[in-house]
Amino acid sequence: xxxxxxxxxxxxxxxxxxxxxxxxxxxxxxxxxxxxxxxxxxxxxxxxxxxxxxxxxxxxxxxxxxxxxxxxxxxxxxxxxxxxxxxxxxxxxxxxxxxxxxxxxxxxxxxxxxxxxxxxxxxxxxxxxxxxxxxxxxxxxxxxxxxxxxxxxxxxxxxxxxxxxxxxxxxxxxxxxxxxxxxxxxxxxxxxxxxxxxxxxxxxxxxxxxxxxxxxxxxxxxxxxxxxxxxxxxxxxxxxxxxxxxxxxxxxxxxxxxxxxxxxxxxxxxxxxxxxxxxxxxxxxxxxxxxxxxxxxxxxxxxx
Numbered sequence: 249x250x251x252x253x254x255x256x257x258x259x260x261x262x263x264x265x266x267x268x269x270x271x272x273x274x275x276x277x278x279x280x281x282x283x284x285x286x287x288x289x290x291x292x293x294x295x296x297x298x299x300x301x302x303x304x305x306x307x308x309x310x311x312x313x314x315x316x317x318x319x320x321x322x323x324x325x326x327x328x329x330x331x332x333x334x335x336x337x338x339x340x341x342x343x344x345x346x347x348x349x350x351x352x353x354x355x356x357x358x359x360x361x362x363x364x365x366x367x368x369x370x371x372x373x374x375x376x377x378x379x380x381x382x383x384x385x386x387x388x389x390x391x392x393x394x395x396x397x398x399x400x401x402x403x404x405x406x407x408x409x410x411x412x413x414x415x416x417x418x419x420x421x422x423x424x425x426x427x428x429x430x431x432x433x434x435x436x437x438x439x440x441x442x443x444x445x446x447x448x449x450x451x452x453x454x455x456x457x458x459x460x461x462x463x464x465x466x467x468x469x470x471x472x473x474x475x476x477x478x479x480x481x482x483x484x485x486x487x488x489x490x491x492x493x494x495x496x497x498x499x500x501x502x503x504x505x506x507x508x509x510x511x512x513x514x515x516x517x518x519x520x521x522x523x524x525x526x527x528x529x530x531x532x533x534x535x536x537x538x539x540x541x542x543x544x545x546x547x548x549x550x551x552x
Contacts, residue, residue: 336529337366346373405541409511416482437484438468452509
């Protein structure tokens, strides 16, 4: 294995915190991975990794070498791609908010993969802020304001939110005409925050400010699809991005409530580690994903 391949293997071991997982990613035997790193440490004359029975972590020298390797490998990939005149190639790992991906990314995915046949896309779904480096993920797509982290954030869209209830619920509890009416026997479907584990309150714009109201909740969920489904059963009010419930609004299964006091819009962002230079294939995907949101948000705005 040459020096560049050894660097690629070393960076993957650091990111995955595992010789076995790094070897699987790069399709080499684990014994080969172990031998290559041992030879690399002998050649450099320093210990790069701290090994335990459960994990592998870089030493201070290993962390410094890791960062230099990222720069070198990125420069090599850019230089070779420019000379060959070829499009980015390789495995791209992304973690997405599933509902967002189905509405905004998947419709354009066949053409993206047709345009760049050298790419292999591995897409997982989640709503937590993944440990990108440790899990080998290149970037994530998330809804909501990102919490403090050491990741770079690229805002790709801001989506309108809406307050909704089923016609059956409104027939039983009445349609609120003002924020004050919410105190008169109204309920919400609770949604558990993946960040705090608590129920998210309902948010309303009132005279230029955002008012937070926590209504009683007979039932609470932690999944977006269940959240909408429970609301359709008449068990309480919900707040979701408008795109998510276009069909329910059109069919009358759900009705908008308090349209003069909308929830604040929800930001959508792509995030990637600040410690890692963007590989061309990752930059390509992020640019494409940003464009997909621009196209579909624009199309939805024209349709309203």
